[in-house]
Amino acid sequence: MLIITILVSLLLTYFTFTYIPKLPSLFSNFKGFFNTPGFSQRLVGFLWSFVLLDLPVFASVFFGSPAISSEIETRTAFYVFPLPIPRYILLLSKYFAAVSVTIAVIMVYLVVQGIVFYMVFNGILLLPFFLSMGLTILFIFSIVAVTFLVSTIFNKNTYAYISVFLLYFLIFNAYSIISEVLYKVVPYYLLNNSASIIERVYLNISTGFGSFTVTPDGAGYSDILTSLIIMLLYTIVSLAGALLLFERKEVK
């Protein structure tokens, strides 16, 4: 996981250094915006944060999916469950451990991004970078919570892995697309849509069906707040669900 993260960040580093001078010609559509101060950094930041929508999902699935299911699959549950440790402590410590590792890995990426930006943009790091970082961390809390909820349902690791991926990349996306096509509404309450705030703090690009609007600014505070609350809700509801299920979990 760490290796993938480093590779991706190196790739983007290379890209950034090579294409920075050519940006205006590459994104000729946005020509007018390059006069806006800080636009280059917003644009490059947007591109970097693109990865931050998926990378935490991979990392969290990698570290979090087997958390509970593996106890049962590898029969360690027979050792741990009868010990006098409350189950919620077991679950929460595993949760925080998974969140910490995931954050640590993603931080490697963010630190590389920070250094590159520092060098390219002459020592100026704009607010969106830090906003995006904070929101990424919140996103990690919520996606790991969702992963844990799924993990407590299954007794086999592979089922847990596959289910999180299916849920996040297939079901959420399919639902989004259907909702957008049929009802012309973006289901902002889905985790993947609210996570897009991580890139929208750089550039508010909304890709509604058939329309495509770009503003040289990042998303507004009300937007950020909405996403923040949604991600918090996902975290709390999923964790509560996981705790409840885990308390009743049987090892058959």
Next chain:
Amino acid sequence: MPQIEITNLTKRYGKLEALSDFNLQIDQPQCVSILGPNGAGKTTLLKTLTNIIKPTSGSVTIDGISVSENPMLALQSVGTLIEQPEFYPYLTGREVIEFAARVKGANRAKIKEELDHLSNLLSMEEYLERKTGTYSRGMKQRVCLAVALVMEPMILILDEPTFGLDPRGMKEVRDLIINLKKERDIIILMSTHLISEAKEVSDRVIIVDRGKKIYDTANESNDNVVKVTLETPIDIKHVNMKLENVQLTFLNESTFLLKLLNGMDNSKAISQLLSLGYKVKWAEPYNDIEEKYLKSVSL
């Protein structure tokens, strides 16, 4: 005094009833063995006692505390070994036992003391520092036993404790159980497939079949039949023992069973024998668990 009480316990897996209306009460320190064929429900019973599964209906309490409602408290002083657990392969045997000791409230000095004691008791010194991922089945079983025994539990729940051990290991574990009983007022509830093992280590034997208790030595009056061993063999064909209120069955030339009739008590029966000039080497209440088992357990 430690205490286990199981009342009207039923456990279903889907349609299959693994335990039906099961009742069991253990209210004094003793070793209770559960015998029964594969799939009888032995492990299921022990799992409900350790909060690994929840009863479909009925209640399971340890020292009066419901296991499913308050597992933390109920299992505070219970050591368990259920269905050959595995450990995190990257931990050493020492770390596995240490973790169990720590969650049971041991401080550093106590942990060391327990580890030294248990590694010696279960002859694990040689591999305790190795990662459990590299252990053989029997080595793991010993670590399981150490985890169950750590911090001197008042109740031990052991699912086939000698499973996977070599003959010496089996003997060591049986001796260990016998010694534990002697040294401390402890309840040991174990399942086994070995009738001889059940006889050797336990004070009470329960036979389970298809989720039901079909035999419990506690419910049989043991004094009904006495097994007598004589010092010298006798000629069975020509013997003519005239004993009052006693029915005689020979097992071999020096052992026979006395079935006591009409309220005859065993000391009187023995003194009749002595007065007829037979030298009694040994006499004990007799329960033929093996016979019971073969008779009552379905094929």
